[in-house]
Amino acid sequence: MRVLLLGGNGQVGRELRRTLPALGEVTVATRDGAGADMAADFDAPPALQALVQRLAPDVVVNAAAYTAVDRAESEPEAAFRVNAEAPAALARACAVTGALLLHYSTDYVFDGGNARPYREDDPAAPLGVYGASKWAGEEAIRAGGARHAILRTAWVYAAHGRNFLRTMLQLAAEREELRVVADQIGAPTPAAWIAEATAHILRRGVPASGTWHLTAAGGDQLARVRRGDHGRGAGSGSAGALPARAADYQRRLPNPGAAAGVFGAGHREAARRFRPRAPGLARRAARHRARTGPGALKALRRA
Ligand SMILES: NC(=O)c1ccc[n+]([C@@H]2O[C@H](COP(=O)([O-])OP(=O)(O)OC[C@H]3O[C@@H](n4cnc5c(N)ncnc54)[C@H](OP(=O)(O)O)[C@@H]3O)[C@@H](O)[C@H]2O)c1
Numbered sequence: 001m002r003v004l005l006l007g008g009n010g011q012v013g014r015e016l017r018r019t020l021p022a023l024g025e026v027t028v029a030t031r032d033g034a035g036a037d038m039a040a041d042f043d044a045p046p047a048l049q050a051l052v053q054r055l056a057p058d059v060v061v062n063a064a065a066y067t068a069v070d071r072a073e074s075e076p077e078a079a080f081r082v083n084a085e086a087p088a089a090l091a092r093a094c095a096v097t098g099a100l101l102l103h104y105s106t107d108y109v110f111d112g113g114n115a116r117p118y119r120e121d122d123p124a125a126p127l128g129v130y131g132a133s134k135w136a137g138e139e140a141i142r143a144g145g146a147r148h149a150i151l152r153t154a155w156v157y158a159a160h161g162r163n164f165l166r167t168m169l170q171l172a173a174e175r176e177e178l179r180v181v182a183d184q185i186g187a188p189t190p191a192a193w194i195a196e197a198t199a200h201i202l203r204r205g206v207p208a209s210g211t212w213h214l215t216a217a218g219g220d221q222l223a224r225v226r227r228g229d230h231g232r233g234a235g236s237g238s239a240g241a242l243p244a245r246a247a248d249y250q251r252r253l254p255n256p257g258a259a260a261g262v263f264g265a266g267h268r269e270a271a272r273r274f275r276p277r278a279p280g281l282a283r284r285a286a287r288h289r290a291r292t293g294p295g296a297l298k299a300l301r302r303a
Contacts, residue, residue, distance in 0.1 A: 001023045001024035001059060001202070002027070002055075002059070003020050003024060003025070003059045004052065004055055004057040004059070004060045004061070005017065005020060005028045006029050006040050006060065006064045006090075007062060007064025008029060008035075008036050009030045010063050010064065010065070011156055011158040011160065011162075011163065011191040012104065012156060012158075012191045013030075014160060014191070015158065015192045015195035015196075016195045018195060019196050019199040020061065020195075020202075022199060023199060023203060024058075027055065027057065029051075038051075042064050042081070042082040042086040043078075043081055043082065045081065045085045045086045045089035046089065048086055048090060048093075049090070050093075051093075052090060052093035052094065052097065053093045057099055058100065059100045059102060059202060060090055060094055060099050060100070061102045062087060062090060062101065062104065064086075065083055065104065065134070066079045066081075066082035066083050066130070066133065068130075069108065069128070069130040072129040072130040072133065073128060073129050075129075076129045076133070080129075080133045080136060082133075083137045084133050084137040084140055087101075087140055087141050088137070090103075091140060091144025091146045091148065092144055092145075092146075094144070094146035094147070094148070095144055095145035095146040099146070100147045100149065100202075101141060101146045101147070101149075102149045102151070102198065102201075102202065103137070103148065103150050103151070104153060105135075105137065105138050105150050105151070105152040105153075106130075106131065106152060106154065107152065107153075107155075107215075108127075108130055108131030109125075109126050109134055109135040110124060110125060111127050113125075120152070120210075120211050120212060120213055138150055138211065142209075142211075147206070148210075149206045149209065149212070150210070150211040150212070151194070151197075151198070151201075151211075151213075151214040152212070152213050152214065153213075154215050155187060155188045155189055155215070156189055156190075156191050156194065157189070157190060157191065158190065158191035161191075164188075165188070187215040188216060189215045193216065194214060197214055
């Protein structure tokens with residue numbers, strides 16, 4: 001299998017560099033080509049399309065995205081170019097060459113108003129530019145005529161890159177007291193697991209195009225995830241984590257996991273939906289329940 005990995009420097013992209021080579025020949029592209037086989041600039045969608053058509057891989061895995069949720073509000077053109085126009089160009093190229101396009105999306109396509117975990121067929125209602133741009137990317141891929149698998153995930157963390165756990169470790173080391181959001185619920189999902197699940201899904205094959213939720217099992221308040229650091233020697237003499245409301249931070253974008261709407265039905269559900277195509281996913285899912293509290297931080301320190 002010949003795989004083209006786009007976005008090889010991101011949280012998920014770096015983990016995919018580890019898991020995809022087991023499938024065959026992997027060509028890794030990053031924004032400027034540094035530390036990779038080539039450059040693939042999502043700010044130039046037509047060139048991206050030409051690149052994919054020239055390489056004609058069997059599978060294109062798109063881990064690149066404009067992920068600066070707050071900044072997207074003041075840079076909508078940039079967010080839509082990378083998250084919608086570029087995936088549309090990828091879908092056009094894959095439709096021409098017959099490649100499978102595996103793409104990642106987000107819980108931000110929803111508004112967080114659900115009292116139950118979101119299902120794949122729940123109506124999208126993005127609240128901000130980032131979510132709207134990711135939803136537009138999904139729609140463009142579905143309309144583009146290529147075979148595709150869209151995997152929506154949430155609350156991604158890794159030992160590298162920018163994520164909430166690393167931010168909390170840093171803040172805990174710097175501050176005496178932390179105020180942490182207590183009214184958001186989500187399923188912290190390791191980038192490493194997303195990469196393993198991706199390789200597993202590709203190995204088993206994706207006979208029909210579709211959209212699936214892929215998050216760690218369970219879900220929890222951000223405050224509990226963050227409280228994992230409390231008193232566990234992360235470098236702070238922290239007085240502890242005080243609960244706060246997301247609105248206290250005057251974020252312009254309500255987190256879609258707010259209002260008790262845990263995104264995704266978890267690994268087990270993803271595994272059920274993929275069965276019988278990916279029977280091993282259920283077993284793997286069981287080993288990768290969403291880690292909250294000390295578990296998540298311990299895992300991060302071990303990584
Ligand atoms: N992070 C989360 O919590 C989260 C939650 C739900 C869904 N997702 C989705 O999961 C996927 C992977 O996310 P992630 O956490 O791995 O994101 P990430 O760490 O922010 O990585 C995104 C990658 O995209 C690249 N990129 C951005 N603009 C580009 C451009 N114009 N041209 C080429 N490359 C560009 C970045 O390159 P540079 O390294 O050069 O900046 C970076 O390597 C994305 O589709 C994201 O929307 C993420």
